[in-house]
Amino acid sequence: MPGASLRIEHLTKRFGAVAAVDDVSFDVAAGQFVVLLGPSGSGKTTILRMVAGLEVPTSGRIWFGDRDATRTPAHKRGVGYVFQRPSMFPHYTVRENIGWGLKLRKMPRAEIERRVTAMIDLVQLHGLDDRYATQLSGGQAQRVVIARALAPDPPILLLDEPLSALDAKLRDELKDVIADVQRRTRKTMVMVTHDQREALSLAAKVVVMDLGRIAQLGSPADVYRHPATAFVASFVGNTNLVHGTVTTVLANRRMTVRALGQEIDVRSEDGLTPGDAVSLSLRPDDLEVIEGRDRSAFPYVFEGHVRNVVFIGGILQMEVDVAGELLRVHAAGRARFSLMQEAPETVVIGTSELVVIPGAT
Amino acid sequence: MWGSRWTVLVGRRLIQVYAITAALILAYPTVQLFIVAASDDIVFPPRYFSFTAFNLDKLPTLLETMPFSIALGLATTGVLLALAIPTSYATQRMQFRGRALASAAIFLPVIIPGVGYMVALGTAYILVFPDLIGSFAGVLLPTVIFNLVWMVRAVQSSLSVTDPAYEDAALMLGASRIRAFFTVTLPAIAPGIAVGAMITFANSTTAFTAPYFLGRTTALTTTVGIFNELSRNSLIPRLAAEALIVELIVMSFVVAAYLMARKRFRGLII
Amino acid sequence: MTAARPDLLVDSPHARVATRRLERALPYLLVAPVMIYIIIVLVIPVLIEIYYSFLTREQGVYAYHIVRKFTLDNYVQVFAQRYILESLAFTIGISLVIAAGTVVLGLPVAQFLARGTGRGKIFVEMSLLLPLFGDIFTGYALLYAFAPQGIVNWFLVGIGLIREPLHLVNQPISAVIAMMLPSLSVLLIRGALARIDPVYEEAAQMLGANPLRAWFATTFKLARVGVAGAFLLTFIGGTGAFTIPVILVNADNGWISTQLRGLFLDSNVPLASSLSIVLTILTAVLVYVYIRLTDTRADVQRYVG
Numbered sequence: 048m049p050g051a052s053l054r055i056e057h058l059t060k061r062f063g064a065v066a067a068v069d070d071v072s073f074d075v076a077a078g079q080f081v082v083l084l085g086p087s088g089s090g091k092t093t094i095l096r097m098v099a100g101l102e103v104p105t106s107g108r109i110w111f112g113d114r115d116a117t118r119t120p121a122h123k124r125g126v127g128y129v130f131q132r133p134s135m136f137p138h139y140t141v142r143e144n145i146g147w148g149l150k151l152r153k154m155p156r157a158e159i160e161r162r163v164t165a166m167i168d169l170v171q172l173h174g175l176d177d178r179y180a181t182q183l184s185g186g187q188a189q190r191v192v193i194a195r196a197l198a199p200d201p202p203i204l205l206l207d208e209p210l211s212a213l214d215a216k217l218r219d220e221l222k223d224v225i226a227d228v229q230r231r232t233r234k235t236m237v238m239v240t241h242d243q244r245e246a247l248s249l250a251a252k253v254v255v256m257d258l259g260r261i262a263q264l265g266s267p268a269d270v271y272r273h274p275a276t277a278f279v280a281s282f283v284g285n286t287n288l289v290h291g292t293v294t295t296v297l298a299n300r301r302m303t304v305r306a307l308g309q310e311i312d313v314r315s316e317d318g319l320t321p322g323d324a325v326s327l328s329l330r331p332d333d334l335e336v337i338e339g340r341d342r343s344a345f346p347y348v349f350e351g352h353v354r355n356v357v358f359i360g361g362i363l364q365m366e367v368d369v370a371g372e373l374l375r376v377h378a379a380g381r382a383r384f385s386l387m388q389e390a391p392e393t394v395v396i397g398t399s400e401l402v403v404i405p406g407a408t
Numbered sequence: 409m410w411g412s413r414w415t416v417l418v419g420r421r422l423i424q425v426y427a428i429t430a431a432l433i434l435a436y437p438t439v440q441l442f443i444v445a446a447s448d449d450i451v452f453p454p455r456y457f458s459f460t461a462f463n464l465d466k467l468p469t470l471l472e473t474m475p476f477s478i479a480l481g482l483a484t485t486g487v488l489l490a491l492a493i494p495t496s497y498a499t500q501r502m503q504f505r506g507r508a509l510a511s512a513a514i515f516l517p518v519i520i521p522g523v524g525y526m527v528a529l530g531t532a533y534i535l536v537f538p539d540l541i542g543s544f545a546g547v548l549l550p551t552v553i554f555n556l557v558w559m560v561r562a563v564q565s566s567l568s569v570t571d572p573a574y575e576d577a578a579l580m581l582g583a584s585r586i587r588a589f590f591t592v593t594l595p596a597i598a599p600g601i602a603v604g605a606m607i608t609f610a611n612s613t614t615a616f617t618a619p620y621f622l623g624r625t626t627a628l629t630t631t632v633g634i635f636n637e638l639s640r641n642s643l644i645p646r647l648a649a650e651a652l653i654v655e656l657i658v659m660s661f662v663v664a665a666y667l668m669a670r671k672r673f674r675g676l677i678i
Numbered sequence: 679m680t681a682a683r684p685d686l687l688v689d690s691p692h693a694r695v696a697t698r699r700l701e702r703a704l705p706y707l708l709v710a711p712v713m714i715y716i717i718i719v720l721v722i723p724v725l726i727e728i729y730y731s732f733l734t735r736e737q738g739v740y741a742y743h744i745v746r747k748f749t750l751d752n753y754v755q756v757f758a759q760r761y762i763l764e765s766l767a768f769t770i771g772i773s774l775v776i777a778a779g780t781v782v783l784g785l786p787v788a789q790f791l792a793r794g795t796g797r798g799k800i801f802v803e804m805s806l807l808l809p810l811f812g813d814i815f816t817g818y819a820l821l822y823a824f825a826p827q828g829i830v831n832w833f834l835v836g837i838g839l840i841r842e843p844l845h846l847v848n849q850p851i852s853a854v855i856a857m858m859l860p861s862l863s864v865l866l867i868r869g870a871l872a873r874i875d876p877v878y879e880e881a882a883q884m885l886g887a888n889p890l891r892a893w894f895a896t897t898f899k900l901a902r903v904g905v906a907g908a909f910l911l912t913f914i915g916g917t918g919a920f921t922i923p924v925i926l927v928n929a930d931n932g933w934i935s936t937q938l939r940g941l942f943l944d945s946n947v948p949l950a951s952s953l954s955i956v957l958t959i960l961t962a963v964l965v966y967v968y969i970r971l972t973d974t975r976a977d978v979q980r981y982v983g
Contacts (some may be wrong), residue, residue, distance in 0.1 A: 101880055121883045122892065128884040134877045138900060148885035199886065380744075419889055420794075427790035428798050430783070431805035434859060438808065440829065444822050451983030452829040491715060494708035504705035513716050519962045520724065523769065523935040524954035527942045528727035529719075531951070549719045556712070585704075607811070616921045617812055621939070631814050635925060638818070643825055648818070655815040660716035662811045663804065678803050678810075678865060 050078040050235030051112040051202035053098065058107035060093050067093045069259040073106075073220075075252070078233045082246040085256030086282065091239045092131075094256075095205050096105040099239065100124045111203065127196030131208040135180045135188045137194070142176045143190050148199040165205045166194035169231065170224055174276060186217035187282060197232065206238040210245060225249060240384040255279050277404050287334075287374045289327040290407065293319050304403065307349055308370030313403050331364075331377040333400040345397030349374075353390045367394060438655060439513055445649035470650045473633035477654075479544065480629060484551050485605050488559040491552070493601065496563035497589070500605035501572060517553050525550065526621040533622065542624030550618040555611050559604040564678050565673045566600020567593075599668060601675065606665035610658045628652045724958075729949035742945055752952035762937060762953065769934040771848065773916030776857045781867070781909045784860030786865035789893075795877065809861035817856055817925040824852050824926075853924040853933075857919060863908045870904020871897060907972045914964045918957070 053075040060068040068090040068348055075081045083091040098109055100121030108117045118122055136144050145166050149159045170190040180188055189209055196204060209225065210218045226249055228306060229236050239377040240246055246253050247267040255262045255270060255278075262282075263275040274280035277288055291306030302315035306327050319325070335345070342348050351369035358364075363378040445462065447454030464471065498504070499511050517525070529550055533540045540546030570593065580586035619632045628636070631654070633645050641647075662677075669677045733751050735742040756762055791799060809816055823829050824846035831843035846852045875896045882892035898905075920935040930936065934957065940952035 067749045099884060120888075121880075122886055122888050124884075125886070126884070128881070130877050130881060132877050134875075134881040134895065136878060147882075165681065195881075201716075230982070332698070423786050423790050424798060427787045427794070427802050429862060431789050431798075431802040432791040434794055434805040434809055434861065437812075437816040440819040440823050441815065441828060444923040450822055450825055458776075469976075495712040496698050498705040498708035502705040506709065510709045510713060513713060516716065516720060519958065519965055520720070520727060520962055521935065521954070521957050523918070523920050523938045525720070525724070526724040527938060527954045530942060531947055532723035532726050552715070556716075588824075610811055611701055612814070614814060620921075620924075621942075627969045634818065638821065638925075639929070648822060651815055651818045652679065652932075654930045655812055659808065659812055662807050666804065666807055677938075678804055 048200045048202050052077045052110075053203055053235060054108075054110035055094070055236065056099060056108040056110070058094060058109065058388055059092070059105045060097060060102060061105045066259050068097070068104075071256075071259070071261055073261065073264055075235055075237060077112075077235055078248060079251050080236045081227050081252045082250035083237065083239045083254050083256055084241070084243060084246040084250075084283070085262075086241055088258070090259040091254075091256045091257035092207055095099060095207050095237065095239045098203075099126060099128050101128075123364065125201050127199070127204040129189070129192050129196055129199040129204070129206040131211050133180065133185070133188055133212065135183075135191045137180045140177045140179060141172065141183070141191050145194045145198050147195060152199065154399045159214055159395050162198055163194075163322075166198050167359070169197065169228060170194045182310055184217065186221050189213065189221055192330070193225070193228065197228070197234070201234070203235045203237070204214055206236065208240055209238070210240070210242070210273065216236070218270050222249065223347060227231040237337045246282070253283075255283065257282075259357055271350055272400070272402070274328060274402060274404065277326045277328070277406065280326075280402065280404060285331050287329045287331065287372075289329065289372050289374075291327050291403070293321050293324045294322045309349070311347060311401070313401065316403060316405055319372065319405060323405065326407065328402040328404060329374065329398060330400060331375040333398045334376040334378075334396045336365075336372065338379045338395045342395065342397065347401050348395060348396050348397040350393060364383045365390070365394070367396060369396075418621060429633040438652070438659075441648045441652040441655065444645050445652050448645045449642050450645060450648075462653075465647060467650050467653070469637050469647070470630060470653060471631045473630045474654075476544070476627065477613045477631075480548060480551060480619075481586065481609045482614035483544075483548050484555060484615075485608045487548070487552050488555060489601070489605060490609050492556070492559040492563050492604070496560050500564050500567040514556060517556055522554070522617045523621075525553070525615060530622060541622055542626040544627055546622050547615070547619050547627045547629075550622070551612045551615045554615070554618065555608045558607050558611065560671075562600050562607065562676060563597065564605025565676050566597040566603075569600075569672060570596045587645050599675075600673060603665045603669045603673065604636065606661045606668075607677065610665075612662040614658050629645075682724060727954060728945050731955050733948050735946065735948055744948070752948045753956070756953050756956050757947055762934075765932055765934045765937045768932040769919075771853060771919055772932075773913050773919070776854055776916050777834045777863075777909050777913040779854075779858040780860050780863040780912050781856065781905065784863035784867055784908075785865045785905070787860055788871055791864065791868045792871035806861050806864055809859050810865075813856075813861075814921060814925065816859070817922050819858050821847055822924060847926060848928050850927055850932060852922075853919075853923045853931070856922050856926055857916060862915070863912050866908035866911060867901070867905055870901040870908070873904075874900045903972060907968060910964065910968045914961060914968070917964075918919065918961065 055074075056072050056343075058068055058071045059066060071090070071094060072249065083094060085091045092144045093102060097104045097107075098214045100116075100119060100123075100144055104117065108115060110116065111124070111126070136147065139147065142163050146159045149162060154162075160162075160362045167176070170193055172187060172190045172194065175187065178305065180191075183191070189212075193204075193209070206225070210221055213221060222245060225236075225238070229249075232335075233401075238245075238249065247270075250267055252265070253267050253270045254264050257276075257278050263270055264308055266272075270279060270283050274283065274286075281288060289306050291304040291311070294303045294305045294310060296302045296315055296319065300315050301312060302319065303310045304325055304327065305311075308326075311327070337348065349369045350369075351367040351374065353365060354368050355366040355375065356363065361379075365376040365378055367374050374396070441623070442451070443454050444450055446457050446459055448458055448460065449455065460466070483528075489513055495510065495514070499507055499514075520528075530541070533546060537546075540549075567631045574592050574596065575588050578592045579585065583591070614631045615629050615634070616631045623632060630650070634651050634654075637644075637647055640676065666677050679849045721974050728811060730744075732750070734745050734747070734749055734751055736745050737796070788801065791802060826843040826845065830846065831840075834840050846855075876897070878896035878900070879889075882896050883889060887895060918935060920934055920939075923933045923936060924932045931939070933955075938950055938953050938957070941953065
């Protein structure tokens with residue numbers, strides 16, 4: 048079955064006076080991989096559970112394709128769900144687990160066997176057919192769960208932090224499996240995670256959640272390069288957030304902002320007037336140490352005092368004091384110095400990526 | 409039938425309603441005793457209410473047996489505290505060769521059916537200490553056995569949730585083992601001990617089997633006293649009043665123990 | 679200055695490898711009081727009982743006197759005497775029914791306590807305290823409730839189910855009802871159910887099983903051992919039941935414990951002793967089965983770790 052589209056309309060979930068999910072709406076196109084990204088408590092898991100039918104929304108609607116599924120009970124929704132905690136049935140083998148949903152539908156035995164084998168192939172879990180959950184690693188068990196969820200060929204697959212319970216190495220393996228599965232099956236997938244690297248590497252579209260609301264919605268590149276709020280800028284990847292004030296608004300959609308002891312010329316944002324407070328986002332990875340090179344190569348250049356240097360192999364982490372603000376810089380590890388004692392007292396750093404976010408930090 | 413969300417919620421609600429109804433039925437006996445006692449009649453529905461039955465001099469059985477019951481309760485609890493605390497400490501925190509045997513021995517009273525034990529003890533009394541029959545001590549001895557497992561469980565539970573590191577820290581600081589136990593461990597396990605003591609008191613104050621068998625007419629608890637009256641005079645309302653009073657006294661200890669155990673010792677009582 | 683304490687510096691502080699004689703003897707000293715007590719008050723009387731179970735009594739001039747001759751006759755009698763066998767069969771049969779009933783009745787309550795929402799949980803838990811610790815008062819109350827003028831008959835006549843009041847007291851049925859009230863079963867089953875992660879139920883639902891089916895196929899199946907254990911334990915308790923049958927039926931009811939008491943009152947010590955030993959062995963075997971059942975690590979390893 049090809050993937051179905053998913054629409055969330057004004058979804059709200061209240062627990063008492065607290066809104067865990069507050070008027071959230073977004074679309075997922077058929078066959079698209081969308082990731083709900085946010086810290087714990089942001090409401091992302093609650094949204095997923097409402098889509099699954101495991102939680103009842105306080106208000107709002109959920110559409111699978113053109114079918115209103117809001118009032119459908121969980122067991123009739125026909126979507127696959129992968130849980131964060133181990134959910135492989137402990138009293139069934141791998142094959143029995145994967146075929147469980149099919150047996151429920153009273154599918155003929157031969158067909159079940161065929162499908163189970165196909166699923167085992169899909170998640171690359173050969174040779175473990177008769178094992179039980181306690182005989183498998185966490186990553187293997189999660190693959191069983193993914194295969195089990197996909198066996199009934201649902202139009203949508205929901206994944207609730209599927210990698211969180213695994214250790215780092217298994218996490219990477221499973222991440223590849225998930226990406227591979229999506230490519231091959233073309234199913235609509237919605238995954239929830241707090242790990243922004245997972246989100247950026249797997250998603251076609253990222254929904255960044257903060258305190259029950261959508262902070263930003265866009266492609267991974269959008270969300271990373273053009274964060275809409277200070278929260279998104281600091282949650283997705285590392286960044287330095289710096290205070291600034293708008294000084295002048297120019298005609299050609301540009302304005303100047305006073306920050307870091309300079310007047311910085313940036314593209315203007317709508318609705319900003321002189322005197323407004325803004326935040327500038329400068330990613331440590333985008334800041335470079337300029338040594339003797341032509342400064343004019345960089346649109347934004349700052350001078351500052353080196354306060355700290357940490358050498359981590361391929362990366363040199365520096366803390367540079369620029370006009371009273373402490374900026375983190377990830378310089379290449381092949382810089383001329385690797386220890387604080389060897390570092391010069393002042394450096395010149397430059398960048399071509401600088402994002403202006405309306406509002407104070 | 410399962411097509412709508414409404415049915416799913418109803419299922420959950422049904423279980424809740426069932427459980428609460430079951431709870432009401434289980435709690436009903438107290439209400440029943442109260443109705444009989446307060447209406448001074450065994451007819452249902454009660455025709456009128458009067459609280460004249462709750463007059464102590466109208467409750468002779470209670471007056472006769474209450475002192476004995478309370479004495480038995482206190483004595484049993486005291487003996488068990490003395491026996492169970494050292495034993496639990498040893499079996500829970502120490503390694504020694506008889507450990508499994510000691511744990512199993514404490515378990516023995518559970519295997520031997522109550523009446524079977526009464527036959528054995530009764531025979532032993534008749535043969536060796538005939539004076540024990542119908543005496544306080546004669547009833548105390550088996551009541552301690554019957555309640556042993558409760559007290560030991562309570563103390564062991566509280567020991568298991570207390571970190572032995574505290575006691576070790578005291579030892580490292582120079583305290584002797586005894587001093588460390590009394591100043592560090594004992595206060596820490598006091599809540600568990602209190603829970604065990606309350607349960608033991610409640611159980612032994614209302615002990616039935618031992619006094620019924622070995623108490624003759626002189627060593628009787630309230631429960632046996634009421635029962636004897638019931639057998640003699642069939643259903644009279646004042647017995648309900650007596651039973652109710654004893655029940656309320658005893659159950660207040662149990663409820664107190666339950667509330668205390670809820671937080672720290674889940675599963676010890678309930 | 680206190681002497682060094684080398685024992686505490688060995689491995690972890692929890693390894694009480696004592697080096698001093700007193701320290702080595704300490705655990706035994708601590709355990710001694712209870713062991714001595716159990717030996718004197720429990721073991722020795724039981725040994726006396728075993729001794730008497732191999733003797734017989736003879737009708738003397740005024741009373742029975744014991745013949746000190748080894749015989750297995752008593753044990754034969756236990757299985758040969760009709761009234762004893764009938765009583766055993768009755769007790770075992772009725773205990774099976776009661777155990778089944780209390781498990782079935784208690785299952786939804788246990789599920790409610792294991793998973794349900796907060797409201798009402800405390801009330802339900804507290805209501806279990808009475809049948810557990812105050813079963814005698816429940817018995818007394820039921821005497822009044824089951825009386826011809828009591829609430830049960832009033833209700834049954836009132837709704838037209840019967841015309842004349844039933845005589846429930848003095849019938850085994852009253853004791854059966856009292857013992858079927860779920861209490862211990864709820865606690866035991868609740869523990870078993872609560873140990874199972876609810877995620878399996880949710881996973882089953884997402885795969886298409888309706889909530890009841892999902893519960894049966896996952897949580898209930900995984901808690902099977904606990905439920906069986908609850909059944910077994912209530913059965914064991916039922917075989918030894920004494921107080922409730924005595925209170926609610928009469929002093930001559932069909933339960934084996936009452937028969938045993940009858941023998942003892944009759945001064946038939948040898949037969950009473952042998953019957954008592956037989957019952958003890960029966961109970962011990964059942965308890966052993968229970969322990970093996972609920973502690974089968976080898977099997978459990980296959981499923982939940």
